[in-house]
Amino acid sequence: MSSLSREEVLRIADLARLELSDEELDLFTRQLGDILTYVEQIRALDTSGVAPTAQVLNRPVDRDDVPGATLSRPDLFGNAPDAANEAGLFKVPKVIE
């Protein structure tokens, strides 16, 4: 049986940059515990010596590092919640005291 503590869920929320409400914390503590219990079944399988599959392409996905056409500055900043467009800056709360 796998179950999660509320503190553990809080720790994960912090890692995931999610400020959860108390109700969400309660709900996810229960539901994530249930899901982890459900997926436990794979641990019974013997996978010693089995290579993991991260992707199925079986080929390199590199390309030459050559500059090409990109989006214009107005296109890039046009969707920002807060930006100094002419300066080419996105604006966020102050991070340095």
Add this chain to the structure above:
Amino acid sequence: MSYLRQGAVAAVEQSLARLKQLEPQLSAFNTVIAERALERARALDAGPPLGPLHGMPVAIKDNICTAGVPTTASSRILSGFVPPYNATVVERLERAGAVIIGKTNLDEFAMGSSTENSALGPTRNPWDPARTPGGSSGGSAAAVAARIVPLALGSDTGGSIRQPAGLCGIVGFKPTYGRVSRYGLMAFASSLDQIGPLATTVEEAALAFDAIGGFDPHDSTSSAEPMPEARAALTGKVNGLRIGVPCAFLGEGVDAAVLSAFESALEVLVSRGATVVDIDLPHAGYGIPIYYLICTAEASSNLARYDGVRYGYRTRLQKDDTLQQMYERTRDEGFGAEVKRRIMLGTYVLSAGYYDAYYLKAQQVRTLVRQDYDRAFGRVDLVATPTTPTPAFALGEKTDDPIQMYLGDIFTVSANLTGLPSISVPCGFAGPSTGSGPSRAESRDESGAPGGGSRLPIGFQLTGRAFDEATLLRAADAFQRDTAFHIQVPPLS
């Protein structure tokens, strides 16, 4: 094509009229671009034929970027986002002459199997508005099933094209992983995501595939394998084709009506000269747990980009808010419950101390599933299963129970884990549902509706070898030549 004879403007006007009439019942669209579509249709009518989709009205799932047209992934966190560029599939569809009329609803960021996880509210199944169209491409499936558009694009990470196609009685096709460029698709789980068409016929799905498939320098995971001419491969010939059925995998939990329709579907192909072979896929039953470990891990990484800085929603800032508080509140307010649940699970399984037990283990079992299919394809040309264990379920039926919702993906996730091409075609109807318990399937070619309740479509799923879409589509097309399920229209008015 009839769209060419009819003229693009006439085709688009017809599509928009049907949309106006049915959209209040279905909620299939997030955005409709009527003026833009008509303008483009007029330009098409004034010029030479562009390609095989000339004048065809199409709908695009709203997680695929369309330049100048809002693209939200049905998420609050992308409210107001207007992409400055087109996805490659959008460019290619338009180059082939298609006319985009709107963007369709989905489960937020394609995470879900019912379109109920949409910040804009659920889409309804055209066969029974009290039921889900499936998901996550539920808006695309409903729009095609209701004959608003003959073709729509969806994305399929664990069945999100095939499952809603199955539940709505249309064709849904997921090409081989890497076959269709994902440039401009909002990433959910990058080792699984693939774009594909939904249509009423395999022929139209093949035409769309011919238009959108092939290498794209903008997507480093797109494949350089030569494209087949899919439309030209539809010869009706399935003589000698070996179809594998994983009998042991089709045991418990499959609705009697679904099994009966599935068996009839196999007979259709056998009567055209195919043979059915029992195959063993011993690890397929682990598909759901490993899928939900891998897709959530990848999602937790992919969705880290939604932080309220460069685009989309940002929380209302309070005095003295730190940058981290801005991130955390933006994400809590911007994401819905299922997206948060998956980000949380994915973050957990990737975190120190749990990586090996969950994520690495899932990747190893993924290898075992691939080996099952490799072995099977040594003996057979296609693998057949039902698309889903049951017909469409009621709205609200599974929203409080994530695991029950996940279990419905049992037959679809394997094709994503293995990267194999897979298609769902309509193969029957379940009679009026009486809730749980076996329901009666209509035998093929029987079109009379049983009295009372709704008739609900059933999907037949075929999976093929990597990059052998031609064989897969040929078999699915041959099936449609002998059946009439796909020409039945939901009772809407």
